[in-house]
Amino acid sequence: MDTPASSGVDLARQLARMRVAHERAVPDYAQRRDDLKRLRAAFKARLDDFIAAMSADFGRRSRHESLLSDGMTVLNAVALAGGFSYRAKQSDFLLQRGGSNMQGAEVAGDTPLLPGDIVTVQERFF
Secondary structure, three states, rough: OOOOOOOHHHHHHHHHHHHHHHHOOOOHHHHEEEEEEEEHHHHOOOHHHHHHHHHHOOOOHHHHHHHHHOOOEHHHHHOOOOOOOOOEEEEEEEEEEEOOOOOOEEEOOOOOOOOOOEEEEOOOOO
16 A cells, blocks of 8 residues: 655644544443454455455465464364364353463354464363
């Protein structure tokens, strides 16, 4: 993308305007969750376009490499690991973000993964 270079002063002014706008209407938890849900849906809907753009940017990067690095989801990772065992809860996943010491959070199967993420598939009792 060709964009004109901006001066540090222009960038500082733009950042100040963005901060004021954010402080005027800080989204609540429900709004942030909805925004992330819509972002996930938009990403999934345009995945082929993203892959084509990455291939062009990285000099003919393969589709498979892009899917593995940028389009990997929880369910894709489970499939690559050999699929579900007979005791697996096929809809209960815990995701721990790479480099985080935090406890895993429950996520959906279509959640995009980042490098270093750890996915745990819950087990059912029967």
